[in-house]
Amino acid sequence: MATPANLRQLPKHIAIIMDGNGRWAKQRRLPRLAGHRQGAAAAQHVVETLLEYKIPYVTLYAFSTENWNRPRVEVDGLFRLLEERLDEGIKYAQEKQIKVHHLGKLDGLPPRLQDKVKRAVELTQNYNRMTLSLAFNYGGRDEIVEAIRCLIRDGVPAQEIDGTIVSRYLYTAGIPDPDLLIRTGGEIRLSNFLTWQSAYTEIYFTPVLWPDFDKKELYKALIAYCERQRRFGGLAQEQDIISDTKQARQKR
Ligand code: FPP
Numbered sequence: 001m002a003t004p005a006n007l008r009q010l011p012k013h014i015a016i017i018m019d020g021n022g023r024w025a026k027q028r029r030l031p032r033l034a035g036h037r038q039g040a041a042a043a044q045h046v047v048e049t050l051l052e053y054k055i056p057y058v059t060l061y062a063f064s065t066e067n068w069n070r071p072r073v074e075v076d077g078l079f080r081l082l083e084e085r086l087d088e089g090i091k092y093a094q095e096k097q098i099k100v101h102h103l104g105k106l107d108g109l110p111p112r113l114q115d116k117v118k119r120a121v122e123l124t125q126n127y128n129r130m131t132l133s134l135a136f137n138y139g140g141r142d143e144i145v146e147a148i149r150c151l152i153r154d155g156v157p158a159q160e161i162d163g164t165i166v167s168r169y170l171y172t173a174g175i176p177d178p179d180l181l182i183r184t185g186g187e188i189r190l191s192n193f194l195t196w197q198s199a200y201t202e203i204y205f206t207p208v209l210w211p212d213f214d215k216k217e218l219y220k221a222l223i224a225y226c227e228r229q230r231r232f233g234g235l236a237q238e239q240d241i242i243s244d245t246k247q248a249r250q251k252r
Contacts, residue, residue, distance in 0.1 A: 007226045011179035013057035014050065015201070017193055018043060019185030020209030027209075033077040038211035040085050044092075047132060049215050051096060053222075057131050057175055059103065061193050065139035079113050082136060086116040090123055097129040103171040104138030105146075131175060140195025143171055172197055180225045184210045184217075202228050 018039055025035030043060055050058050063078055093100050100120040109117075117136070147169035151161060167173065177197045181190070186207040190198060204221045206213070 007222055009226060010053060010055060010222060011202075011225055012055070013059070013176050013178045013180075014055055015059040015061070015178035015181045015194055015198070016046070017061045017181070017183040017185075017191060018210040018213075019183060019187060021211060023185070024209040024211040032074055033081070035211060036074075036078060036081055040081055042211050042213055044085075045215070046213065046218060047098075047130075049218055051098070051130055055130065057133070057178075059133040059135060059172075059175075059178065059194070061135045061138065061191075063104075063136045063138070064192060065104075065137060065142055066192065079110055082134075083113050083116055086113075086120050090120050093120070093124045093127070093132070097127040098124060099127040099129075099131045100124045101131055101133040101175070103133050103135040103143075105142070106137070109137055133172070133175065135193065138171070138193075140190075140192045144196055166196070170196060177201065179230075180204060180221070182206070182221050184208050184213050200230070200232050202230065 021035035021039040022032045023035070024038060025032050028034075043062075047058060047060075062082065067078070068075060089100070092098070102117050102121055106114045106117060117134075144166075147166055150169050151165070156165065172194070177199070178194060178201045180203075181194070181198055181201045182204045183190075184206055186205070188205050190203075194201070202225055204224050206217065206221065208217050
């Protein structure tokens with residue numbers, strides 16, 4: 001397999017919806033939590049690979065505000081899993097100089113988990129090799145509502161509010177918008193993930209279940225991204241602009 005050095009313009013920020021853990025477990029007649037456990041291992045491998053590829057920003061959707069609707073045993077299991085992963089993850093982050101960032105509301109999470117998240121963020125705040133954002137108890141609409149509340153609380157005059165200011169009030173303040181968003185597990189939707197930030201993000205959907213999303217699958221997603229032409233609402237190439245101008249002149 002070629003290295004991504006051959007790939008032109010790798011994304012700077014990759015965000016991932018890690019879907020399919022439950023089905024992965026079901027296919028093996030295992031409890032759903034075994035799927036999440038395997039999903040956490042897959043997340044670790046993907047982060048290791050993205051570190052090798054020098055991707056500076058990675059965001060993982062680990063628990064949405066809607067996930068509270070799952071059976072209590074699964075919710076508690078996910079909280080426990082995150083706690084365990086944070087214990088190990090802090091050491092790894094320190095060793096690899098990864099800055100851990102949290103997107104979402106800490107309120108409502110078990111106090112021990114809140115402490116661990118805060119500790120991970122605090123202990124890694126000065127690293128800059130990669131910013132790893134964990135979206136946990138995160139909802140994109142909630143994030144925007146919260147930003148509006150804070151703008152009003154801070155008395156920002158209505159005429160001064162623009163996209164740049166709104167971005168500064170989001171959980172992702174200071175983090176560039178994702179260039180590539182990957183969703184595994186076959187669903188074709190964004191599920192309230194990075195609602196504001198993904199306006200111009202390239203989206204890659206794959207039926208592969210998250211625990212099976214390995215280096216080869218990641219590579220496929222990166223190739224697909226490199227083959228896209230990002231236009232941000234403009235035209236693709238300078239050439240297109242020149243030829244359109246010529247045609248317009250000829251019509252006159
Ligand atoms: C969606 O799969 C996945 C989740 C709701 C949780 C994702 C969590 C992890 C991968 C583990 C924790 C991660 C870290 C980074 C510590 P699903 O349960 O909806 O799967 P299904 O659609 O097949 O039921």
